[in-house]
Amino acid sequence: MKGVSFDLAMSLMAGVFVSLIMLPMIALFSATSVGELVNQFRSTAVLSAVVISLETSLIVVLLALCLGIPVAYLLAMKEFRGKEILDTLVDLPVSMPPLVAGLALLILLGQNSIVGSTLSNYGISLIFSKKGIIIAQLFVSIPFLIKSTRVAFESINKNVTSASLTLGASKFYTFKNVLLPLAKNGICAGMVMTWARALGEFGATSMVAGCIPFRTETMTVAIYQDVMSGELTSSIAIALLLTVFSFTLLLTFKSRFKRQILL
């Protein structure tokens, strides 16, 4: 009897959890009509936000690959002084509130800092621009790629790497022909998570890039702006689009994973 009531209590809690996740989704999806949605996606403001978001977040994924894979490689394969520090730096953006990260970037890149003023002497302005968005998104999302890739590298049998070396392959050849192919799934997972995080980024982005419509207004920033100015329908449209994006990402990711287990 006791066992049954325990399971019942657990199931009740699970029911609360399901409502917590499902009800807002249902509310969002039932707050608008198809006709209204179609209308919204014809508006240039909404379209521009979508384009800016996709453009910046995809560039962020590419940059994250270039910077993240080497960091993951070092963390997974090498012992060196300062490894702990590097490891902590990877965790930092995840634990830091994005607004704080945004503020820090704003101060660094603003006119009053050495970096900001030097850059502006060369005619480069990072804040209130797409480049600023990219930097902000990269800052908050790159840890996902690094962590996932690191785990993938770590789970490769060390002897397999050694085997490549003893067969005469250089480190680079081994990296390209053994480590990367074997870490492929982990890297893809990291890319998906990084992309999702970059798409959803709001706090740091709005700090660094502001919200200049048609220039630096990403989807999330547009949702916020539209709600604030009472244009609920357009923010709902963008929100729905974002939700569909993340669902699709989640599903492709899950199905990939299932196939992997079958193999």
Added chain:
Amino acid sequence: MGIVLKDILKSYNGRPVLKDLTLEVNTGEFHVLLGPSGSGKTTILSIIAGLVRQDKGDVLIGDRNVSGLPPEKRGIGFVFQDYALFPHLTVFDNMAYGLRVKKVEKNKISQRLGYYLGRVGIEREKDKFPHQLSGGQKQRVALIRALVTEPKVLLMDEPMSNLDALSKETIADELKSIQQETGMTTIYVTHNQDEAVLLGDRVSVLNHGAIEQIESPDELFYHPKTEFVARFVGAKNILKASVIEIKEHEAVVLVDHEGLNQPFKLQVKKYPIFEKGKGINLCIHPEKISLNRENEAGGNNVNRVMGKIIHKTNNGKAVKVTINTGGMELHAVIPKDIFDFEIHENVWVSFAADAPHPLCGKTCRAPYARRRCLNEMRNERL
């Protein structure tokens, strides 16, 4: 090309794993490195291959000091204990890996692989992935992958520890014949004494990062020179005794092993290290002991003690017996067809004068000590 390890020192976290290890393997030799798990076998191979850097000492392959070279420049073949096949490549691509690294022409690659695939009988597997292979097949792929680049030196880390008895035998045959044809200098690591006997030209026994004895398999098994080697190769009977009389060819010793109710005398062959009054450890190989019924004579053997069978286990062809002889346990291995004793039965334990041999006592690690031990063994044979 021979392999020389000179005074290799290696510690992990301040704990020494190899202690001034010196080892010389001759060109073309099949050398077996035998030792229990954790004795440092893998570490030795990794140091030779350059996968692990020694703290001190040198590695020479041929006449070349390779201590400073990375693994990819050392030109050795390595077969890993867990095979370490590339999981994302087919059998063919696994085996071709080393040749592709060397940018060998395509048709040359298939030609060379075709030969080996046929030779070890895995042609039909060539498009499979490693996870679709049996243990024995993986083992063959790992071996061929290392062989096709035709290294001068082949290192194998317990390559057969995960195989069943049947695959072991066939692979051992293939391995030995390939090694003999190619004349590759080979170091083969194992903790299994049967493999050592089967394959080794010489065997070195490793104990806690130091080599205790280097010898041909037969010498090692019937004449272990230290207690560790004796126990490790299954020569379990080690008797503490003292020399009480030395004659022209023989000596009389008094066994006063601890736990023994009453010391008894044995006639043994004379060894150069015997001195009157000196304490020694005598080793008797279990196969050299015979048993007789209480009421029978003890055969032709000069040495007889009465004992009681306290334990017996049957392992196929032979019976392993433990006999309590007045407080001391002796182990015997008796062919099954002549064994007809019951447990708790009283029996005569007998053995010839040349069955016991002394353990030198010293570990034979230092070159000088080894030579001394070898000389003693040689004198004994003359």
